[in-house]
Amino acid sequence: MTEQNPDDFRTSAVRAIRIEREAIEALEGRIDDQFTRACEVIMGCQGRVVVTGMGKSGHIGNKIAATLASTGTPSFFVHPGEASHGDMGMITSQDVVIAISNSGNTSEVVTILPLIKRMGAPLISMTGNANSTLAREAVANLDVSVAVEACPLGLAPTSSTTATLVMGDALAVALLEARGFSAEDFAFSHPGGSLGRRLLLRVSDIMHAGDRIPRVTEGTTLSGALLEISMKGLGMTTVVDADGAMTGIFTDGDLRRTLDKPIDVHTTLIEDVMTRNGKTIRADHLAAEALNIMEELKINALPVIGEHGELVGAINMHDLLRAGVI
The missing domain is CATH 3.10.580.10 (CBS-domain)
Incomplete structure (x- = not known):
């Protein structure tokens, strides 16, 4: 282990923040027809939005599902590995599936694609590879690719997961505004918190x-x-x-x-x-x-x-x- 001084820690941190900021800024140019199509599909959904993803993408997917659910779009997360062992029963033809994979070829996610397609549930992908299996099977692909990870080894998902999270927030906010979701609606999703009390108590x-x-x-x-x-x-x-x-x-x-x-x-x-x-x-x-x-x-x-x-x-x-x- 090399000896570090305080400046080294700060330099590494600032570099990571800069890389991730640049990854976020690149997303603005990708709010395109694919993004619009994804919003339209979700707005037309008669069931729920089911988010799935493996590993770090799964952790991000959990947060995206929670954000959607609290802002007027009923949603929940399904682990793709568990989906292959019984949890596919949680998905119906009335639902929309958002599948997240940076490579777009994650085996656990790709395995359940034929089942989703046979069921007739529309698939939206969030990938870093527009030519991947997942992107090709989707009715809309949200491009969350990054030039480089903040991890200097290029191994740990860092800027890629940040970009995916921000794209998920952008999707949730666009849907929130399209639904005319109000502060009082938000409070009904958060009745136990101080915000809910401020917005609900008469x-x-x-x-x-x-x-x-x-x-x-x-x-x-x-x-x-x-x-x-x-x-x-x-x-x-x-x-x-x-x-x-x-x-x-x-x-x-x-x-x-x-x-x-x-x-x-x-x-x-x-x-x-x-x-x-x-x-x-x-x-x-x-x-x-x-x-x-x-x-x-x-x-x-x-x-x-x-x-x-x-x-x-x-x-x-x-x-x-x-x-x-x-």
């Missing part, structure tokens, strides 16, 4: 409702309002008139401003110190919108109103934190 899902809403009527003294704030623990109280319609809000911030004045908390009425026409949020709005309002206005709580402006709940920053929106 204010109504996490707000305090019913008797848990901090609420006092006009005519209540400031001391009575402070007791309500303390009991409900949201750092605020709403103020309603005799008919139950909200007329204002009193928050911790209002309290600090009020205490700067010479007032008696036992005789001052809440309507004399509350904020009228305060900010509210609709129950059917995203919880993330409540977070944006609070951050923009530097407040910690919001009254929640219904479709007709009636008071239906209250929400504060701690509710958003507990729900994972923050």
Whole structure:
């Protein structure tokens, strides 16, 4: 083993990045009729997109299948070796198969080509060899060839796998836009993550409702309002008139401003110190919108109103934190 100094490590790393960047840049000129044909075939698919590949191509194929599935194109990965031993039953004539092989002649993939063809499932290939068996059998071949691998030995798949991954991402994004796939659609594929919670949770899902809403009527003294704030623990109280319609809000911030004045908390009425026409949020709005309002206005709580402006709940920053929106 030759002795290395820090500059040697950095030089190798920068060279690898440069080679892979050049491989990616070369892909732009290959977004051609073959790419368009691949998109059209997948858009017309009545089943699922089945991705297959061996070795490092298989690892890349797994990621491509996952990306397709999470962006509106139902997809899964099948190992070509397992396909020869029973997993071909996972593929139907309604599916589209994407087969990945840098050489285009990987034996495990080539072995199942006659079965795919007999089944009638359209085949899309991603290869580095347009004259290979795999490319010739495909209805569309996506060219992922590279001039050189980043590996100095030219052996370890490096720039070739990167190019394949980027081509797969390009395919997924083109299909996503063609389907009109929205952020909310994406969230339904990711309900367990913070992104899903931000895009799916409504204010109504996490707000305090019913008797848990901090609420006092006009005519209540400031001391009575402070007791309500303390009991409900949201750092605020709403103020309603005799008919139950909200007329204002009193928050911790209002309290600090009020205490700067010479007032008696036992005789001052809440309507004399509350904020009228305060900010509210609709129950059917995203919880993330409540977070944006609070951050923009530097407040910690919001009254929640219904479709007709009636008071239906209250929400504060701690509710958003507990729900994972923050």
